[in-house]
Amino acid sequence: MSVDSYPETLESQHSDSEERSYREMFSMGWPQLVTCLWFALLFFYFGNVHIFYSDIWGHVSYGEWIVAHQSLPVYDPFLALADGVKSIDAAWLSQVLFAKVYASFGVRGLSHVFALTVFTSHILFWLAFYLKTGRAGISTLASFLLVVISSSRIAIIRPEIFGTLCVALMLVIMAWSEKYDVWNRTAKPGDDTQNSGKKAPLALLLALYLGIPLIFLAWANLHGSFVVGLAILGLQFLGRVLEVGWRTRSLVQVCSDPWVRCWLVVTELAVCGALLNPYHMDLFLNSLTFPRNPNLKDVLEWEPLEFRDAEGIWFCASWVLMLGLFRHSRTPIRTADMLRVGLLSLAVIVGVRMIGWFSVVFVYAMVPHLTNVIPRRELIVPVLNDNSKQPVSFWYRKTPLITAVCALIVWFGFAFSNIATPLFGGKPRPLDKIYSQGTPRKLTEFLKEHPPQGQVWNPQWWGDWLVWDGPAEMNVFMTTNAVHLTPPQVWRDYLGIARANRGWHAVAEKYAVTTFIVHKEKQVQLARQVRKLKGFKVVYEDDLSVVVSREPELIAAASQSEVQDAEKPADEKQEVQP
Structure with a gap:
């Protein structure tokens, strides 16, 4: 090879390397394809959910009353037989949002708000799972488990959907913070340093100290389930305290641990944010005592768990799955996760309505163990990669063709949805298919x-x-x-x-x-x-x-x-x- 051709050879090699890097950057594998297909199906399903004839219309009525009177009702404005009983409207902001949406877009607008809110929540749940695992396939499997366990609660249009969105945002921040936790599963053996909190990026610190309090500021005015969020956050702090205390056997080490201090401050800030509501501390007391109202024992969704019902079957199956994962997983069991699963399990047994919140903390806790139990490269017989002679699992092989298919799935999932159909000149969804069949x-x-x-x-x-x-x-x-x-x-x-x-x-x-x-x-x-x-x-x-x-x-x-x-x-x- 001549000296003159040497630079051209280097340039050609550099060009081929750059081309391969761009190809790998924009290539997707089968896990990403399954993920796109799963969320396209979810988007289609949420867009076709019927609006139930029950309490959603009461919330819209409340919202219109609040907008018309520019104040919150002291007593129920629509039920004369409850006159004299003071009301604490824990979902006033959600009701105003529902009323504004209905005034602008009608009943179709309510359906679209439900679809977009719940779909966004499940995207955020998937992101939280991915931050904990780094594997798209496992995150999609966890998203599927979440939908299955909470199937009895997932298709109801009510202010609770905004609470679900808030807990999804909070879990994304919590999963992000675990990447900088010295006690997590990626910590090096023998790493006893207590300065990992100082390594957290500024964006994470802003999300913790500013983002989470703002979430609870909105959550406390959107739905009374904010107390569940405070319990999730408080148990994160308590779990960290117990982990550090058990490992170090030192109260000084517990008090000096940066993440103990971090979660304590974040919890306090979240409580302060939640206090910024029209009822202040009375809202906390009402939300905590609400399930003990004697009238609710005759309401189906507030009844104790029946193990022969669908919720009971999925609840028992969840515990069987958890015990099986603990038996085979080598990932350490996090104390905070078990505290949350235990508390929400008791809540489900007392009132079946809590199955939705249980499913969130359960799947969030099980994701690392699913990752450990399901191997990365033993799913399908390996094949040769195009760019190397090393064997690569067929399941994890990435190609531009799969990327194109993913793009088509996302596009068709949007284009054929009830939200996008009118944008492309199609007919809006008929009202008969928006209202549930039992609507009189x-x-x-x-x-x-x-x-x-x-x-x-x-x-x-x-x-x-x-x-x-x-x-x-x-x-x-x-x-x-x-x-x-x-x-x-x-x-x-x-x-x-x-x-x-x-x-x-x-x-x-x-x-x-x-x-x-x-x-x-x-x-x-x-x-x-x-x-x-x-x-x-x-x-x-x-x-x-x-x-x-x-x-x-x-x-x-x-x-x-x-x-x-x-x-x-x-x-x-x-x-x-x-």
């Missing part, structure tokens, strides 16, 4: 045309919808959002009527009920009984509901409707029948 829309249309004047008895789960979509000033008996505000005697009377217990009619007379709205499928006995009431007449009935009343106006309207139906030709009557 026909019922409220009738009530708006013929509004009841006296006391109305209604199913609790329809109360918020009746307030929202029914006639103005209708005097409903119960709403989901006011169960905890209702006097215990009123709640027991409601249940007595709902179950058609002996003497239920006398109880209804005590409240001067003039109109009964009954769910035909869920209240079969009551639906049968109200048809037999003397002085009452069926004024409306459809596949979902039956309305009986003794108000002359409603009876006259029903009679007139029957006459009009009788006067119609037979073929016309057949056309209008469902």
Whole structure:
């Protein structure tokens, strides 16, 4: 080789090396492909969730009331039977957001807010898992476990979705901080230095000392679940204290540990941030005592865990998985993780509603053990890499073709979603596919045309919808959002009527009920009984509901409707029948 050609050879080698580096930079493997496919499916699913007919409409009504009056309600503004019971509106900011979204974008806007909020939360959960493992495939598997365990809670549109977003942000910061923890799984054996906190970058310190307090500032005004976040954060501090104390057997070392001091200060700042709410310390007390409200023991989602139900099955399966991972994993068990899993496990046993929060701390704790148990290079028979003669696992082989497929999956996942379809000239999602099938829309249309004047008895789960979509000033008996505000005697009377217990009619007379709205499928006995009431007449009935009343106006309207139906030709009557 001549001397003149030597520089060209070096330049050619440098060019080939640079080309390979760019190719490797923009190449993805099968784990990334599975991750893109998983999140495309999640985005499609969240965008197609129906809006349930229960408490979401009460929250929208609350938000509109707050905006209209420019103040927070002292008493429930929609339930006269709860008059005099002071209300602490722990979700006032979420309610205002719901009301603003509905005013600007309608019911489709509420669906989009749900989809984007929950999807973003799961992206952040995945990021937290990835920061703990560094493996996309394991993080996606953990995201799948999270969705499965919390499946009973994941499709409900309510202010709790903003609490989930806040805990996801907090876990990302906590997972980031573990990279600088001398007691974590990447610490070198024998590394007893106590100055790892000084090595943390400025961005992490800002996230800890400023970001987390701001998260709790928003969280305390969005949803009462902020106390769960404070428990997660406080147990991070306690777990660190126990770990350092057990290892050093020295109180001085515990007090001088930089991460002990860090988590103590961060927890204190988070409490201070949460105190910046309209109710201050009363909000803390209300959120802690709320689950002990005697009325909630009769509400399904606040009942103790039933191991034969779906939540109980997944809860038991989670504990079996955890014990199996602990048996085979060589990763140290973190004290803070076990404290959090233990506390939330007790909370689930007491109230099944807590399964969503349990799933978060459980998967977050199990991710390092999944990484240790599932090997990196023994999943599939190795093949040769294109750029070297060393064997590389097929599962971890990266190519530009997989990158292109990932890009297509992301694009199609967005383009065919209900959020993006109108942007590309498609038809918006029909309203019939946004409302859940159990929403009594026909019922409220009738009530708006013929509004009841006296006391109305209604199913609790329809109360918020009746307030929202029914006639103005209708005097409903119960709403989901006011169960905890209702006097215990009123709640027991409601249940007595709902179950058609002996003497239920006398109880209804005590409240001067003039109109009964009954769910035909869920209240079969009551639906049968109200048809037999003397002085009452069926004024409306459809596949979902039956309305009986003794108000002359409603009876006259029903009679007139029957006459009009009788006067119609037979073929016309057949056309209008469902």
